[in-house]
Amino acid sequence: MHANITTETGAPLMSARGITKQFAGIEVLRNVDLNLMRGEIHALLGENGAGKSTFAKILAGVYRPTRGTLMLNGSPVEVSSPIAAQKLGITLIHQEPISFPDLSVAENLVLGRTDGALLGRVPWAQMTRDANALMDLLGVRIDVTKPMRGLSIADQQMVEIARALASDSRLIIMDEPTAPLTPKEVETLFKIARRLRDEGRTIVFISHRLEEVRALCDRVTIFRDGDKVETVATDALTDADIIRLMIGRSLKEYLHKTGSTIGEVALKVENLTLPGFFADVSFEVRKGEIVGLGGLVGAGRTDVARAIFGVAPAASGRVAVNGKEVTISEPSDAIALGLAFVPEDRATAGIFRTLSVEQNITAAIPKRIAPNGVIRRALEKALASDSVKKLRIRLASLRQPIGELSGGNQQKAILARWLLTDPSVLILDEPTRGIDIGVKAEFYDMIGELAASGRAILLISSELPELLALCDRVLVMSEGRLTANLSRTEATQESVMHAAVPKTARQTVGVAA
């Protein structure tokens, strides 16, 4: 039997020395030293944006480090591109594999390998034989002559692993491979990962799921805000230790909370279920209340919001607005009921990039600005310029395409659009993502004022300090289920993270009504 590696004895396969990475002058990775040993499965853990994926991409030649060196087998190497990485025996397996969907599995396995002349014959028969041999080696059954398009994500990952084996990779990096997989598929993946480790290969495993890290990995390295916090044997830490190491940062000082009086229930959701996305979600939001919805990316928070707003309605469950049960099958129903939804991805779901700021702001009230089907330009302009003043949107002209504004000002314009509908319930999905700190503070003030004026607010955010400082209550989702409903006093970094990190594959936690 192979002894699991828990300490650094012998020479490492790959060492990182002082790796620093900047994007546009912002450090996302600082001075990381790390040894990856032969025959170990090494987990990289951290919150979203902690730097673990950036580090993995540097190992695989997708990014070049700003400073620092990588040592392979004790000598410095330049991993200048994914191709260079492949030649050095390093393969990165993406969560959603990057493949050529129209080409066969066998072709996907060999394509791009630089051996052979460009006009050389493609050895179709041998290619198929080799591909089948690799699939046998992995113990998976995939028809290698079929196009990639028809394969499940799990099978596509297997093809990527087979590709790593075809180029005899010694270092295989898996970036959150289990997120899209079923429990059975995860088991198969783990079996293969262990076998590859026992052959002496090194596996780097990125995951949010502590249970999986515990089941699979020999050692863990924890990242936080671009720093490597610690590298230890998995067994040496409790779950609580790991969570503490992942989040241990202080509340940002600029956050504050406007006091508001909390009234009747404005939005009530019962047993909302959409198979494959979320199940049995029940909660309520009262007038004047800010309710946070926390959890890791992919926990189903956005899907719940989209279901309430009618973008992708739930399969079952009840929604009541201001005490009346309602059916919302498309967004226009929701708007008519006084709901507003500021989506997470403003670039694709929020703004009309090439239209003017003015048109963007008035986009949700077509009946008001064009009562007879003809737009009343003066009214449109008046409403827009009023919003611009109120929300302090910085722009050159109302007629300017909204795409030219900064992210924060675009976000304000979208908020302005929804405020013009005079909503009683406002759903904000990651409203401060990607906007700079000054505008963020303005946003927090605005959210507070909106609640004070009696609106019910559901705030989805991945930033813990934001949730803790702004919200009267914090709901937490994990893997499609509500795992906590915390009052302002109960909600702490630890309690939210505990509820957010999946511990078991299927979790059923009762939710206090």
Add this chain to the structure above:
Amino acid sequence: MNAVSNLLGTLFQRREAGIVVMIVLLVAAVGIIQPRFLSLETLRIVMLAIPLIMIAAMGQMMVLVARHVDLSIGSILGFSAIVAGMMFRDLPDWPVLVGVLVAVALGGALGLLNGLLVTIFKLPSIIVTLGTLSLYRGFVFLVSNSRQVDPQFIPKSLIQMSQTSPFIGIPWIVIIAFIVALLTYFFLDHTRLGRQIYAMGSNPVAAPLRGIRVVPVTLLVFTISGALAGLTGVIYASRFGYVNPGITGVGFEFTVIAAVVIGGVSINGGVGTVLGTVLGVILLGTVNVALPILGVSAFWQDAIYGTVIIVALLIDRSVRQRGIKALSGARSNA
């Protein structure tokens, strides 16, 4: 029963089966209405209608597979044809082959220019080639002084290519067209470079990550498309016996793209076979010949032609979906 549905499913899943069915139905329908359609003479006319479209379609197919489009081929055809025609007229002592090679080379050069504009300035190929469609047509009028190359100047040996046959009555230009198709098949299906074109069209983001050099491959694809359009220019002179700056190749790009798309090449890139393209060309060529024989007035021909293209795509899609269903049905029964 199960085996039969399985086989049918597999057959229908191949896009080409649907086109064969449509060609057979079309020939049968026209034959019933107008029995003289089913004659050797018609077969000869259909055969002569094919090569022009087919040679250019091979280039266009490659461009579409690479997730681009080349709208300028009609003008490239016109330019190559007019220059070759003027050489035949003004330099009658030079061998015919020189004119042919010049036509192909000029076509390739104009295609390369398309490719350079697409790759260097990162412009969408539909815009670039829409521009060069007009630009290259302007070149045609400029070099020719708007003068037609009259039939007496087209070399006899070239015209013979459309009229004589090495065996069983198949004209030379038809044989040339099928040789081009065979070479294209070999290139796209059996060389590494050919497969890289599919990969690039299937996922342009992943292609460079796998070491595919996107810029040179793109340039090559446009150059081949241009060169084949140039060759088509000479075939045009052979087939029709004159070259006219305002007629030769005008609107040709739409016929070719229609044939390629009917043949199952995806405008989204990455998908398409030479066999499908050949069948698409034959279907369109047959329609071309059938309309006058049916006595359809010239005013109606364009409208019917367009309808046939849309109907062909609709039939093809429903046939294929049924094929896929039959296949998955057979699988779940197993």
